[in-house]
Amino acid sequence: MQIWRGVDDVPADLGRTVVSIGNFDGVHLGHAHVLREARATAARLGIATVVAVTFDPHPMAVLRPEHAPPTLSSIETRARLLESAGVDAILVLAFDRQIASWSPAEFIDRILVETLHAGAVVVGSNFRFGAKAAGEVATLVEAGATRDFDTVGVPLDGGPQVWSSTYVRQCLATGDVAGAAEALGRAFTVRGTVVEGDKRGRELGFPTANVPIPPVDAAPVDGVYAGWLTRLDTGERYPAAISVGTNPTFDGERERRVESYVLDRDDLELYGVEVVVEFVDRLRGQVKFEGVPALIETMHDDVRRAREILA
Numbered sequence: 173m174q175i176w177r178g179v180d181d182v183p184a185d186l187g188r189t190v191v192s193i194g195n196f197d198g199v200h201l202g203h204a205h206v207l208r209e210a211r212a213t214a215a216r217l218g219i220a221t222v223v224a225v226t227f228d229p230h231p232m233a234v235l236r237p238e239h240a241p242p243t244l245s246s247i248e249t250r251a252r253l254l255e256s257a258g259v260d261a262i263l264v265l266a267f268d269r270q271i272a273s274w275s276p277a278e279f280i281d282r283i284l285v286e287t288l289h290a291g292a293v294v295v296g297s298n299f300r301f302g303a304k305a306a307g308e309v310a311t312l313v314e315a316g317a318t319r320d321f322d323t324v325g326v327p328l329d330g331g332p333q334v335w336s337s338t339y340v341r342q343c344l345a346t347g348d349v350a351g352a353a354e355a356l357g358r359a360f361t362v363r364g365t366v367v368e369g370d371k372r373g374r375e376l377g378f379p380t381a382n383v384p385i386p387p388v389d390a391a392p393v394d395g396v397y398a399g400w401l402t403r404l405d406t407g408e409r410y411p412a413a414i415s416v417g418t419n420p421t422f423d424g425e426r427e428r429r430v431e432s433y434v435l436d437r438d439d440l441e442l443y444g445v446e447v448v449v450e451f452v453d454r455l456r457g458q459v460k461f462e463g464v465p466a467l468i469e470t471m472h473d474d475v476r477r478a479r480e481i482l483a
Contacts, residue, residue: 173251173252173254175251175261176264182287186221186289188289188290189223190291190292190293190294191210191293192206192210192223192295193225194206194296195227196250197230197337198340199250200337200339200356201355201356201357204357205326205328205335206295206296207222207224207257208258209324210259213294213322219291220260221261222261224263225262225263225288226262226265227264227265228264230267233267234269240388242388242391243390244341246363263283275306279301280311280319291320292321293316293322294326295312296328297326297328309323336355339355340352340355343355344392346393347393347397347457349397349451349454350453353451359399359450359451360392361449361450362383362385363383363448364383364430366381366443366445366446367382367383367443368443369429376467376468377468379433380431380432381434381442381445382430383430383431383432383449384427385416385428385430391416393457394417394458395415395416395417395455395457396414396415396457396474397451398413399411399414399450399482400482401434401449403446404446405445405446410435411478411479412478413435413455413474413478414431414451415432416428435475455477455478
């Protein structure tokens with residue numbers, strides 16, 4: 173997998189490519205459907221390289237930052253997922269006001285024709301691009317007739333649910349991690365390095381691995397979940413009860429975190445270890461308890477239910 177961080181990184185001797193364009197945030201089943209068509213189109217045309225064009229940051233973060241959606245996947249995670257979906261290379265465009273001002277024709281000429289030598293462009297049927305989102309699939313079809321590339325618009329309305337990054341975020345906002353997993357084709361995950369916490373979990377008998385949630389990143393709504401924790405240094409995967417939030421029972425708490433208690437283990441040393449936390453199902457919302465005994469009793473019940481779900 174090659175990651176090009178701008179047009180200057182693209183090899184000058186790059187041959188013909190099949191190009192798919194989008195934010196690809198989360199690389200959900202809708203994206204996978206489009207990318208399968210891109211791979212099939214490449215095979216049909218005898219083209220070896222499929223390129224995904226994506227943007228960093230999300231265009232909305234530049235155009236209307238107050239409405240910018242939380243990010244489902246970093247560029248690095250996106251690259252791994254896109255590779256699994258059949259993409260050979262990624263062109264990451266640093267989205268700014270200048271790119272936002274490009275007309276559809278300018279985007280086509282600069283990126284698709286001059287940089288990527290597109291033999292075909294494969295996008296979702298609702299794809300829009302260029303200044304004021306003036307470009308659409310028909311724009312690509314018309315341009316391809318004179319610039320020597322095919323255009324394939326992939327219908328996205330083939331079932332009861334159109335998979336989209338917006339839908340995944342809506343699921344996370346209600347704690348429906350199972351619905352998010354259905355749209356993604358895999359469990360929603362949070363990845364990060366375990367930091368030292370306040371050690372309250374250990375004092376209560378439930379030591380946790382704590383991963384901060386950056387404000388710009390998506391995460392399930394505050395609550396308690398059943399899931400899995402995988403340490404990336406060894407690949408070991410453990411069942412876990414997972415809390416997302418700020419721990420409101422104790423005053424003066426801090427930023428949102430994902431806190432994972434590995435079931436029946438108090439011997440793991442995870443500080444400084446990079447981990448992936450998978451969310452399987454929601455157990456309950458976040459509660460501010462009147463005292464520690466009520467909290468401990470509920471945590472025992474959380475662990476019991478998580479064990480049942482993950483068995």
